[in-house]
Amino acid sequence: KNEVEQSPQNLTAQEGEFITINCSYSVGISALHWLQQHPGGGIVSLFMLSSGKKKHGRLIATINIQEKHSSLHITASHPRDSAVYICAVIGETSYDKVIFGPGTSLSVIP
Amino acid sequence: NAGVTQTPKFQVLKTGQSMTLQCAQDMNHEYMSWYRQDPGMGLRLIHYSVGAGITDQGEVPNGYNVSRSTTEDFPLRLLSAAPSQTSVYFCASSRLRGGIQYFGAGTRLSVL
Numbered sequence: 001k002n003e004v005e006q007s008p009q010n011l012t013a014q015e016g017e018f019i020t021i022n023c024s025y026s027v028g029i030s031a032l033h034w035l036q037q038h039p040g041g042g043i044v045s046l047f048m049l050s051s052g053k054k055k056h057g058r059l060i061a062t063i064n065i066q067e068k069h070s071s072l073h074i075t076a077s078h079p080r081d082s083a084v085y086i087c088a089v090i091g092e093t094s095y096d097k098v099i100f101g102p103g104t105s106l107s108v109i110p
Numbered sequence: 111n112a113g114v115t116q117t118p119k120f121q122v123l124k125t126g127q128s129m130t131l132q133c134a135q136d137m138n139h140e141y142m143s144w145y146r147q148d149p150g151m152g153l154r155l156i157h158y159s160v161g162a163g164i165t166d167q168g169e170v171p172n173g174y175n176v177s178r179s180t181t182e183d184f185p186l187r188l189l190s191a192a193p194s195q196t197s198v199y200f201c202a203s204s205r206l207r208g209g210i211q212y213f214g215a216g217t218r219l220s221v222l
Binding site: 030031033041042043044045048086088090097098100101102103 | 155
């Protein structure tokens with residue numbers, strides 16, 4: 001069993017839909033990251049969370065430490081949101097190492 | 111600031127050849143890492159460094175060497191390329207331990 005899992009693996013949505021991507025992990029963590037990888041390959045960091053909720057524009061990330069679960073929500077989705085979204089965790093004792101999930105491929109259709 | 115710069119962007123090697131992937135950052139970050147990304151596997155850590163002169167192995171270090179002589183540069187060396195090293199390689203840096211990482215644009219490597 002992978003230490004970080006994401007669902008769904010692939011997601012197609014109509015423009016304007018509300019989107020949720022889930023991340024679950026099996027290790028104790030000090031922080032969780034959400035990353036976005038564009039079709040051209042570039043990777044950017046969206047959020048770093050250790051508790052609660054963060055919001056940036058149309059993106060919202062939440063984390064429940066007790067349940068070992070995080071969600072990334074996209075409100076009013078747009079075709080430019082089409083990308084792979086990657087969840088990554090920093091272990092409690094391995095601060096220098098990041099464990100990545102397999103990614104969720106999102107396609108938003110106009 | 112240029113951020114994290116990786117060169118080359120593309121490379122084709124023959125089995126047994128050696129090469130160095132370059133990574134440089136101008137943000138004065140202490141922490142730097144090399145990852146490889148393969149279809150269906152996600153990103154996997156090859157080597158990382160917590161400061162100049164200090165490196166350590168990640169999840170998949172075999173066949174790769176690194177050094178960190180300066181804060182800015184963290185080159186990745188393939189000693190004798192194998193087809194299994196065909197992948198996309200990303201370099202990343204961060205200011206804090208476990209902090210937000212800044213990624214280079216990636217190097218797409220094919221080993222024939």
